[in-house]
Amino acid sequence: MDNSNSFAVVHNGIIENYSDLRDFLGKNGYTFLSQTDTEVIPNLIHYYFSKDEKTDDEKFLRAVKCCVNDLKGSYAIEVISPLYPDRIIVVRKDSPLVIGKGVKENHIASDIPALLKFTKDFYLLNDNEYAVIYNDYIKFYNSNLEEHTKPVKNIEWDASATEKGGFEDFMLKEIYEQPNSIRETIGSRFKLGEPCSFDDIDISKEYLSTINKIYIVACGTAMHAGLVGKNLIEKLCNIPVCVDIASEFRYRNPIIDEKTLCIYVSQSGETADTIAALKLSKSKGAKTLAISNVIGSSITREADFCIYTHAGPEIAVASTKAYTSQVVLLAILAIYFAEMLGSTDLKILEDLKKDILDLPSKIHAILDNTQELQDFAKKVYTQKDMFFLGRGTDYNTSLEGSLKLKEISYIHSEAYAAGELKHGPIALIENGITVISIITDSNLVEKSISNIQEVITRGARTLIVTNQNLPNANFDFVINIPKTNPLISPILSVIPLQLISYYISKNKGLDVDKPRNLAKSVTVE
Secondary structure (H helix, E strand, O other): OOOOOOOEEEEEEEEOOHHHHHHHHHHOOOOOOOOOHHHHHHHHHHHHHHHOOOOOOOHHHHHHHHHHHHOOEEEEEEEEOOOOOOOEEEEEEEOOOEEEEOOOOEEEEOOHHHHOOOOOEEEEOOOOEEEEEOOOOEEEEOOOOOEEOOOOEEOOOOHHHHOOOOOOOHHHHHHHOHHHHHHHHHOOOOOOOOOOOOOOOOOOHHHHHHOOEEEEEEOHHHHHHHHHHHHHHHHHHOOOEEEEEHHHHOOOOOOOOOOEEEEEEEOOOOOHHHHHHHHHHHHOOOEEEEEEOOOOOHHHHHOOEEEEOOOOOOOOOOOOHHHHHHHHHHHHHHHHHHHHHOOOOHHHHHHHHHHHHOHHHHHHHHHOOOHHHHHHHHHHOOOOEEEEEEOOHHHHHHHHHHHHHHHHHOOEEEEEEHHHHHHOHHHHOOOOOEEEEEEOOHHHHHHHHHHHHHHHOOOOEEEEEEOOOOOOOOOOEEEEOOOOOHHHHHHHHHHHHHHHHHHHHHHOOOOOOOOOOOOOOOOOO
16 A cells, blocks of 8 residues: 555565665655565555646556556556546566456456456456456556557366366376376377477478577476476487576576577466576577467467467466476477478387377376375475485486475475486485485486495485386385386376375475465566
């Protein structure tokens, strides 16, 4: 609220120059009840409203615009006032904001799933775009307050997807939805005996042949999907791939040009650092491709090309089905590029397609046998530290498994490439500590087992996730998963790790869907 209780705001984002604005307002007689940056917004609106001598119906909107002109940072802002009780004004910049169009009612939120119970028709605001929302109509304005029309976007997601559907938690429901989310992501993009098809992107063989490097840029779980995608693209397409964290990429002046393809991965499509990195790439002349789960999200509107995972709404903060869908989509994209370039034998690609089509049934097989995972969780949930090991693409899975455990159980965990143990991390292994190892590549079995024996001799408790015939060893737990091509084995091997994190968290009595300090869409830097 402002000092006069004339304006109230809801703000998502960060006002970087709030200290200067606070000083300015203080010199003009305004006082503050908190240290939050948001409080400068309603007072600044009041300041400009009181200075405007006009009394027409646009005065409220002009005051909001004058305020926004002074703001530096990111924001999605809603403003209401008892002086204008029939309307809400909203504006956004670098923070998500959607408007749900109803019948004699309209709604605003930062994400589409929150409104699916009310409507499937949405307006998606661009940066520096204003909307004045009434109960039965909406007016849209550009940054110069010039009114314009805006198309409505119909979202086909089922509202029931935002309900638990008999599951105790959204996270568990979404883990069990992975066979279907993968089927939907595959969709009609390929059939056996036919080339892959991406009707939604116009990338030619001529363009691909000019590329000398691909960047995959993302944050958190999406970045781990990018690491698996790197392995797929390099093996199938013979194009060097760099995977970078978006927040690092955007500040280190990356070496990119018109011969670089930059792929950006974001579940929500609203990740602030990823969007900023995408804009940087475009400014340097690179083509950009967005991978998102949300149609019409900011990242898909900014990118040159976009493709969707079709995982459906993901409600739990810790991503599960969005991750596996991202990996599947990157796998199909790698096959598509390889077919276009002729860089890999067609028999190899055809076998890989068959393995991708078999993924849903193989995930079902894992989900039908979880008792060992539940038993393991009961034995280790009181631990303070845990470690994950893997070689090759299994190391990428270890990173994701470790992140899941940290996110929802609050147990400190680290993932290491197994060959790095002897270069320092083995000093952390002591009697009774838990080490989880993933072994899915037949070429790396012997070396991986050798690394695991090193931690066993130092008293570690071990759990092995594998699809290989391992020699008899003194492992404490072995979780067998179906065999598949090592390039896409992370899609299967991550399922037990998701479930382990879930069961450990439940044993600790924690809120699985809403872990502390975390948000589903990270919309600030």
